Amino acid sequence: MNDFNFYSPTEFVFGRGRECETGRYVKKYGGSRVLIHFGGGSAVKSGLLDKVKKSLEEEGVAYFELGGVKPNPRDTLVYEGIELCRREGIDFILAVGGGSVIDSAKGIAAGVVYEGDFWDFYCGKKVVKALPVGVVVTISAAGSEGSGDSVITKEEGMLKRATGSDALRPRFSVLDPELTMTLPAYQTACGATDIMAHVFERYFTNTKEVEITDRLCEAVLMTMLRETPRVIADPKNYDARANIMWAGMVAHNNIVGVGREQDWNSHGLEHELSGLYDCAHGAGLAVIMPAWMEFVCKHDVMRFCQMATRVFGVDMDFTDPEKTAREGIRRFRTFLHSIGMPINFAELGAKEEDIPVLVEKLGVDDGRTGGFVHLSSEDAAEIYRIAVKAEL
Amino acid sequence: MNDFNFYSPTEFVFGRGRECETGRYVKKYGGSRVLIHFGGGSAVKSGLLDKVKKSLEEEGVAYFELGGVKPNPRDTLVYEGIELCRREGIDFILAVGGGSVIDSAKGIAAGVVYEGDFWDFYCGKKVVKALPVGVVVTISAAGSEGSGDSVITKEEGMLKRATGSDALRPRFSVLDPELTMTLPAYQTACGATDIMAHVFERYFTNTKEVEITDRLCEAVLMTMLRETPRVIADPKNYDARANIMWAGMVAHNNIVGVGREQDWNSHGLEHELSGLYDCAHGAGLAVIMPAWMEFVCKHDVMRFCQMATRVFGVDMDFTDPEKTAREGIRRFRTFLHSIGMPINFAELGAKEEDIPVLVEKLGVDDGRTGGFVHLSSEDAAEIYRIAVKAEL
Structure with missing residues (x-):
């Protein structure tokens, strides 16, 4: 720690x-x-x-x-x-x-x-x-x-x-x-995605031995998995709204992020999307975050297995851990789709041909990115390309 | 909430x-x-x-x-x-x-x-x-x-x-x-017990729909189950010490307790033990808390099942939920014993014949107890009696 x-x-x-x-x-x-x-x-x-x-x-x-x-x-x-x-x-x-x-x-x-x-x-x-x-x-x-x-x-x-x-x-x-009860489902889901992203940006770390913040991260994520579909189905559900509202605070006052290196590359990659297209930040994250996960998964397969098993209830495949890891990412994307979020460039209204512009504006070579995996401009472009063609 | x-x-x-x-x-x-x-x-x-x-x-x-x-x-x-x-x-x-x-x-x-x-x-x-x-x-x-x-x-x-x-x-x-590295194993274990008790006093509640604080409680408890044996085995393990130290703060600044009625009866029952015998607070809690759980288990069997399955990894017995609930309590007591804590009156140095004195000093009829289950003086006496004869 x-x-x-x-x-x-x-x-x-x-x-x-x-x-x-x-x-x-x-x-x-x-x-x-x-x-x-x-x-x-x-x-x-x-x-x-x-x-x-x-x-x-x-x-x-x-x-x-x-x-x-x-x-x-x-x-x-x-x-x-x-x-x-x-x-x-x-x-x-x-x-x-x-x-x-x-x-x-x-x-x-x-x-x-x-x-x-x-x-x-x-x-x-x-x-x-x-x-x-x-x-x-x-x-x-x-x-x-x-x-x-x-x-x-x-x-x-x-x-x-x-x-x-x-x-x-x-x-x-x-x-x-x-x-928050009068919020349209789309905005509600965008918010939920942002909350989960705030946790994931802290969860994926190279810092070893941070069990307490790992577990706190997982607590918030599991809460969001339970409460978000409930509130999409029933916007007036006070308790579901309340759990999400407090989870949103816990996800970002850094109590779930202390003692560890953090990443924030997905937020950086997303900021260029909402900057260019003026789309909702949460919607952009729904497109970028799973793509980023797929790109960096091999960097620490066991950490993605931990996410997959603890958060998404995937059965660990001990003969093929990477399969477990990728199943966790797949379930995350499926979850985002189930709450009405876009999962690729087309659904977001973004264009593949703008990728060079996005990468240029991101300016990853100015030292702002890092954390879990440092990204080059080419890496950033590849993540955008994964996001272009993402499917369930 | x-x-x-x-x-x-x-x-x-x-x-x-x-x-x-x-x-x-x-x-x-x-x-x-x-x-x-x-x-x-x-x-x-x-x-x-x-x-x-x-x-x-x-x-x-x-x-x-x-x-x-x-x-x-x-x-x-x-x-x-x-x-x-x-x-x-x-x-x-x-x-x-x-x-x-x-x-x-x-x-x-x-x-x-x-x-x-x-x-x-x-x-x-x-x-x-x-x-x-x-x-x-x-x-x-x-x-x-x-x-x-x-x-x-x-x-x-x-x-x-x-x-x-x-x-x-x-x-x-x-x-x-x-x-904290020079602390003897016994004091370390007493501290760990106190930390877990601070969570349990918040976890057992009649307030419905507090998934976020439930999950945060479970996060701290699972951390303690992992880190405490490591630090007992290797007192100089910095990371295990660090995780426990931060868990101890998280367990009691109330971030895991908001939005819900709390109980605190185990602390009350214990305070009389350490008051009378000047024993360590954590040691008293190790004797009292599982006894209290056994006494109140029937009040909300499903909540104890949640603890048993989520925290202690018990397989849910769908034909006999109470069996699952009690297996969770059994595992908690076994864990406390494994880290060197007393689990009954004799091991703590307490005496059965003092129970009337303990109950008298507790003064449960003055309205201080409540939360999950309100205890009468006779209830308190029964919990002490369960603690007298507790075994693995």
């Missing part, structure tokens, strides 16, 4: 109707002039935004609003948010939405207190301070409500880049599973 | 030699005049205390010392610590030791800033503020390094009582698995 620090100071406020307590938590964590940051119309139409505003008013907290966050959130809106915060003397950013809104809020929070261009943080500069961020989560997916990570897309060139720092971990996050 | 708040703001500093960074973390979390609280001679003899003091000196942090914490830490030393802190204007408590030292430090931290008798907090009063506490852990067991809990024994009458509050969660905890 590797040495590590683990710090997850977010207060999680979980359960039915708890968004009505938002104002109390904003005040508890020092907010007096708040930017409410949100996406499109659903937070407005559902009445969620009104509930949140009411709870702020009850606590005498002033607020300003900035909506319009898109999936794959853009740098342009972050700049706008930074300006607004400076102009109005805002001291707290409240994200009401899913991963895109939370990530955008983190970008603003880091940018407001930084003299330079906030994009520096997405090009390798470490965030050391930021305005406090609070969250009301509306989609189980990104896990951004419990993480210090943020992914922003530079509109010019659709360049998707990430940053991460404990300074960006939210002070509190409200998680009400009921808020 | 039940509604909940989860808040675990402790910064965990995990790995080889990291106790040398203690001073830096004390300073980071606001300590300038520190009480170093510790137990007997081992922290002195091993040189650990010197390392910690050196790291404080390097940061220019003043310190005072209070050693002498015993297993089942006493109120008398807590009073002494409170006096010392007030006299010297101490602003930070640094616990260097295991669960007893950490619990004693928490008692002091709560007491210093409270006008009344700190024992109030162990009789039901809620701790709302306390001095900040930091920890250097030397034993994997209590999980007190990541929890807001503290258990103190009132010397007069050997009354063992608990308190819990987020205000008592340590600001940081240093966990260096190497520090």
